[in-house]
Amino acid sequence: MRILLITANYYPEIRSIAMMCKELAEELVSRGHKVTVLTNWPRHNLPGGISPESFKIETEENGVRVLRVKALPIHRINYYIRGIAQITSPFLFLRILKKRIREKIDKVIIYSPPIFLARMGAILKRKHKACVLLNVQDIFPQNAIDLGILRNKLLIKYFERVEYNAYRAADVLTTCTEGARQFLINHKMVPPEKVFAIYNWIDFGPYEKARPAGFRSRYGLNGKFVIVFAGVMGPSQGLEYVIGTAREVADCKDIVFLLLGDGTSRPCLEKIAKRYMLKNVRFGDFVSPRDYPSLLKEMDVGLIALEKNCKTPTIPGKFFGFAAAKLPILAFLNQESEGHKIIKEAKCGYSIIPECVKSGAKLVRRMRDERQMFKYFGENGYNYAKTRFSKEKCINKIENIFIFSK
Numbered sequence: 136m137r138i139l140l141i142t143a144n145y146y147p148e149i150r151s152i153a154m155m156c157k158e159l160a161e162e163l164v165s166r167g168h169k170v171t172v173l174t175n176w177p178r179h180n181l182p183g184g185i186s187p188e189s190f191k192i193e194t195e196e197n198g199v200r201v202l203r204v205k206a207l208p209i210h211r212i213n214y215y216i217r218g219i220a221q222i223t224s225p226f227l228f229l230r231i232l233k234k235r236i237r238e239k240i241d242k243v244i245i246y247s248p249p250i251f252l253a254r255m256g257a258i259l260k261r262k263h264k265a266c267v268l269l270n271v272q273d274i275f276p277q278n279a280i281d282l283g284i285l286r287n288k289l290l291i292k293y294f295e296r297v298e299y300n301a302y303r304a305a306d307v308l309t310t311c312t313e314g315a316r317q318f319l320i321n322h323k324m325v326p327p328e329k330v331f332a333i334y335n336w337i338d339f340g341p342y343e344k345a346r347p348a349g350f351r352s353r354y355g356l357n358g359k360f361v362i363v364f365a366g367v368m369g370p371s372q373g374l375e376y377v378i379g380t381a382r383e384v385a386d387c388k389d390i391v392f393l394l395l396g397d398g399t400s401r402p403c404l405e406k407i408a409k410r411y412m413l414k415n416v417r418f419g420d421f422v423s424p425r426d427y428p429s430l431l432k433e434m435d436v437g438l439i440a441l442e443k444n445c446k447t448p449t450i451p452g453k454f455f456g457f458a459a460a461k462l463p464i465l466a467f468l469n470q471e472s473e474g475h476k477i478i479k480e481a482k483c484g485y486s487i488i489p490e491c492v493k494s495g496a497k498l499v500r501r502m503r504d505e506r507q508m509f510k511y512f513g514e515n516g517y518n519y520a521k522t523r524f525s526k527e528k529c530i531n532k533i534e535n536i537f538i539f540s541k
Contacts, residue, residue: 314448373442483516
């Protein structure tokens with residue numbers, strides 16, 4: 136099959152979705168398919184030594200044809216500019232596609248957000264008679280409404296129309312949790328037979344081979360009990376709660392929260408930590424995908440977080456890396472998140488709804504005192520994820536959807 140994968144983020148950007156799209160594309164190539172990736176020009180969150188100027192419009196990477204588009208940036212900008220960038224990007228993507236792809240496309244995979252890329256599905260469906268699979272990672276605009284980012288009624292109505300058209304145009308929708316699938320069925324009136332839950336996966340190989348690489352020394356953490364968060368720091372993560380929790384356990388001199396990454400919320404988080412003179416909160420830059428498994432091998436607890444006002448049942452992608460690294464998990468998640476159910480089933484850590492920071496502090500102290508349980512938690516999480524979220528099993532489901540679709 137000739138497959139076109141459309142995604143806003145692709146390797147080497149340091150984002151879980153960028154790495155997952157790379158793994159999907161390369162795995163499909165290894166199975167005999169011809170894969171083209173259409174993506175944004177990388178500008179942010181790049182590993183050291185790589186600059187945006189080093190990329191080309193078209194490259195071949197491990198058998199995958201990659202087309203990169205110089206659209207407006209969608210990260211580290213205000214929401215107004217980001218909205219313009221997302222609205223205009225499909226037109227720029229289509230222009231590159233028209234110039235660079237002459238052959239027929241059989242199947243199209245589109246990753247959302249941004250939901251506007253889904254507009255391409257209807258066009259490619261008409262032109263190529265292609266089957267279109269829309270992967271819904273975040274349910275927009277509902278997540279923006281929940282966080283108070285989107286309040287204007289006219290804009291909400293416009294975005295909901297875009298969302299409706301995207302779901303209608305796709306032949307198949309996939310979500311990263313069963314709860315998200317039910318949300319689309321119950322609240323967005325998507326026919327049940329049209330939407331499938333395919334969890335985000337993890338490639339266990341790099342984690343099984345990883346060895347400690349001196350990250351504790353690099354961050355001055357020798358002898359500390361380290362709770363690590365690594366990823367995007369935006370409104371949906373609700374990391375202000377983590378800073379509040381850190382303040383509550385400041386008397387425990389061995390506990391350190393290590394927050395690695397970047398995002399619109401990071402400057403504010405740093406200001407709060409500085410205001411309260413919190414020595415138990417440390418910030419650092421993104422760690423490259425190559426080094427990430429080694430980083431986790433040196434940490435004590437993996438932290439995942441979502442803002443309590445979120446209403447969608449997602450689970451952060453960091454869960455899968457923590458499970459693959461056999462790292463106990465501490466989760467501060469909105470009530471609707473499927474993470475609560477999964478962590479309880481897997482017996483791999485603890486989760487609470489982030490309402491009272493004293494509850495978060497109590498849980499942090501409990502985990503520190505239960506260090507003898509960490510091997511048990513880690514093995515449980517690893518085994519649970521291995522049987523359900525392996526790369527091969529999840530991509531098998533995607534491939535089978537295409538094989539049996541029209």
